[in-house]
Amino acid sequence: MNIFSTLALVFLGIAAIGGCDCKPVQFIFGDSLSDVGNNRYLPRSLAQANLPFYGIDLGNGLPNGRFTNGRTVSDIIGDKIGLPRPVAFLDPSLTEDVILEKGVNYASGGGGILNETGGYFIQRFSLWKQIELFKGTRDVIRAKVGEEEADKFFGEARYVVALGSNDFINNYLMPVYSDSWKYNDQSFVDYMMETLESQLKMLHGLGARKLIVFGLGPMGCIPLQRVLSTTGQCQDKANKLALSFNKAASKLLGELGSQLPGTSFKFGEAYDVVSDVISNPTKYGFDNSDSPCCSFYRIRPALTCIPASTLCKDRSKYVFWDEYHPTDKANELIADELLKKFNSMGIDSDAPSPAPDLAPSPDY
Numbered sequence: 001m002n003i004f005s006t007l008a009l010v011f012l013g014i015a016a017i018g019g020c021d022c023k024p025v026q027f028i029f030g031d032s033l034s035d036v037g038n039n040r041y042l043p044r045s046l047a048q049a050n051l052p053f054y055g056i057d058l059g060n061g062l063p064n065g066r067f068t069n070g071r072t073v074s075d076i077i078g079d080k081i082g083l084p085r086p087v088a089f090l091d092p093s094l095t096e097d098v099i100l101e102k103g104v105n106y107a108s109g110g111g112g113i114l115n116e117t118g119g120y121f122i123q124r125f126s127l128w129k130q131i132e133l134f135k136g137t138r139d140v141i142r143a144k145v146g147e148e149e150a151d152k153f154f155g156e157a158r159y160v161v162a163l164g165s166n167d168f169i170n171n172y173l174m175p176v177y178s179d180s181w182k183y184n185d186q187s188f189v190d191y192m193m194e195t196l197e198s199q200l201k202m203l204h205g206l207g208a209r210k211l212i213v214f215g216l217g218p219m220g221c222i223p224l225q226r227v228l229s230t231t232g233q234c235q236d237k238a239n240k241l242a243l244s245f246n247k248a249a250s251k252l253l254g255e256l257g258s259q260l261p262g263t264s265f266k267f268g269e270a271y272d273v274v275s276d277v278i279s280n281p282t283k284y285g286f287d288n289s290d291s292p293c294c295s296f297y298r299i300r301p302a303l304t305c306i307p308a309s310t311l312c313k314d315r316s317k318y319v320f321w322d323e324y325h326p327t328d329k330a331n332e333l334i335a336d337e338l339l340k341k342f343n344s345m346g347i348d349s350d351a352p353s354p355a356p357d358l359a360p361s362p363d364y
Helices: 073-080 096-102 127-145 147-156 165-172 185-205 223-227 236-259 271-279 328-344
Strands: 026-030 103-105 158-162 210-214 264-268 288-292 318-320
Touching: 026 073, 026 127, 073 158, 073 328, 096 103, 096 127, 127 147, 127 185, 158 185, 165 236, 185 210, 185 236, 223 288, 236 264, 236 271, 264 328, 271 288, 271 328, 318 328
Parallel strands: 026 103, 026 158, 158 210, 210 264, 288 318
Antiparallel strands: none
């Protein structure tokens, strides 16, 4: 059976199911902040993390498809609640048994809530595509364990959706995309919410009952946005759009949670904490919050980390790994903030998650 035609995103536990003896797993929908290797199997994708020094602080230190030096936020949250890390959907090792044992991660660098987002990356999975793959996964697991067991498996799972920043940075805020002149700020957020509502309702129709949507951080403060500004400061417009998205998404999740029977649809974001980290980095143990640890000497923007790049001396002191993505240390801080909010929603998070040992940066 062709696994490629099937899978989807879920985020938390699954009780043992008679017939498959299943353990808790995660299924994750997302973009480059959650991608654990899907894009590396998309040969024409321009959104890649398959060169050194990506992955330098995780496992064997080689690139693994994550757009950071270590773990993603989803990795850390899963570790801390004691769940196995789900396998990338396109990983050749993925089988029905692996899905039941570890879950699946569908996140794709460059992907967005909207199909048109990230088009210049050529290949990426939008959220619509990820949901389509999830539907296929559901069919595969039903064929494996039977309809009743599969329905229980997916009904007891928890789902996570973590996209949205690309819809602004790699769509609405770029004049090469028609959305940039078809909409104004409010109508574009409304368009995103209408689309997201349809997507979440489709997931509900496919069995999702416990779902969390991650909010956006201050995306106007990522190094790329700063270096493209005339002052080097955070771009206020992008940050206001992130806040508008968070407000609208929180409202949407609240409405869906009350409309859909037997569901727990929740929204979690760490905007305020990340904003404070960027404004007061030393308060949180960082030295730098405005430039990437991995950059091409003094040439900015470097856009991506490459073997010819230079690394900062202490990666744990930098908030940002490259022009777009946080470091492992910053991801852990974000994950801890989200877990505080998840705890208030009744999600257990007692299992420890040690940070990776950071390897020394090579001298250049």
